[in-house]
Amino acid sequence: MAILDILKLPDPRLKTVSEPVERFDDEFRAFVADLEETRQAGPAAVGIAAPQVGRFQRIVIIDLSSRPKTPNHGHLILVNPEIVHWEGYAMGREGCLSVPDYTGNVIRATHIRLKTQDPEGQEHQYDMEGFEARAVQHELDHLDGLLFVDRVVSRRTDLYRRKVYKT
Amino acid sequence: MSDWNMLTLVGADRPGIVAQLTRVLYQLGCNLGEASMIRLGGNFTIMLMVGGERSPDEILEALKPAAEEMGLRLHLDPLRGGLHQHLLPNLQVRVAGADRAGIxxxxxxxxxxxxxxxxxxxxxxxxDRDRPIYIMNIQGYCDATLEAVQGALAPLSESGVSVDVSPVDVMIG
Known part of the structure; x- marks a missing residue:
């Protein structure tokens, strides 16, 4: 187990598009354990994506288990995740381990359907909403080389004139 | 980079003000910190943290020609504090209602x-001019519960002003 270094803006590697995971082996599982340890070592982050520690594979950890009042699926390790359906949109404030000391408003879908594999390679599907849906969209952006600062809007932005984006 | 000044400029709005001011400051060797620019009542307004080795007098002197040319009022205050002092809000208060004094x-x-x-x-x-609506958004930090803040603001709702309190949930990922 090890705490890994977090890549921080303006590190150009954060723009890398990550590759799918193909081998679900011991090395992969050891990395996931390190990624989890890294997430827990930092400021209260509900999620972390592999490219944030310089491993450009489609792996994300989400953990909202400490928020009983927020609809969520608890601790999830998402491998090769894909959002297959978006609905609604809302503005919310986000921050990021890769962008210390900054928060900004981002428009995200309020409801998503997520297809993903787990660390054993099994396929799952989740319907997510609100805070959890926001966290997943934020982390999946990392897999495509996007940061929330690429999506920040002004608080005065008229939500209703904007369409929800699709990645 | 320990010394910051707060530069305030107000005047009639037109394109290019920020570009002209920041070029002068750059040529003077100043650094810029946090800034907030917005149009208020059709006016250009900006508050801008300006740092560096230059004295307040030197900064004012350098900006004077551009400010005069564009008809901007200029103000500079030495600033205590500096960067990386952000506080995160946990509550948002939205207020809307028929405009009247005192809201x-x-x-x-x-x-x-x-x-x-x-x-x-x-x-x-x-x-519109005949029936103006006042709209205000506040974000801030409060140790009291959302319900307590809501309760305290409830009498205002009864007086015809809509007041909504909601949590600000910052998602760190």
Missing amino acids: VAEVTRTLAEQGFNILELESDVAG
Whole structure:
């Protein structure tokens, strides 16, 4: 187990598009354990994506288990995740381990359907909403080389004139 | 980079003001920190943290020609504090209602009594000249519960002003 270094803006590697995971082996599982340890070592982050520690594979950890009042699926390790359906949109404030000391408003879908594999390679599907849906969209952006600062809007932005984006 | 000044400029709005001012400051060797620019009542307004080795007099002197040419009022204050002092809000208060004197004073007095620290406030007057609507958004930090703040603001709702308190949930990922 090890705490890994977090890549921080303006590190150009954060723009890398990550590759799918193909081998679900011991090395992969050891990395996931390190990624989890890294997430827990930092400021209260509900999620972390592999490219944030310089491993450009489609792996994300989400953990909202400490928020009983927020609809969520608890601790999830998402491998090769894909959002297959978006609905609604809302503005919310986000921050990021890769962008210390900054928060900004981002428009995200309020409801998503997520297809993903787990660390054993099994396929799952989740319907997510609100805070959890926001966290997943934020982390999946990392897999495509996007940061929330690429999506920040002004608080005065008229939500209703904007369409929800699709990645 | 320990010394910051707060530069305030106000005047008639037109394209290019920020570009001209920041070029002067750059040529003077100044650094810029946090800034907030917005149009208020059709006017250009900016507050801008300016840092570096230059004295306030040197900064004012350098900006004077551009400010005069563009008809901007200029103000510079030495600033205590500096960068990386952000506080995160945990509550948002949205206020809307028929415009009348005293809405801001009433809402913010109630918030102050709850120990609410306003971090951001923006307000606007919408509607039309005959029936103006006052709209205000406040974000801030408060140790009191959302229900307590809501309860304290409830009398305002009864007076015809819509007041909504909601949590600000910052997602760190």
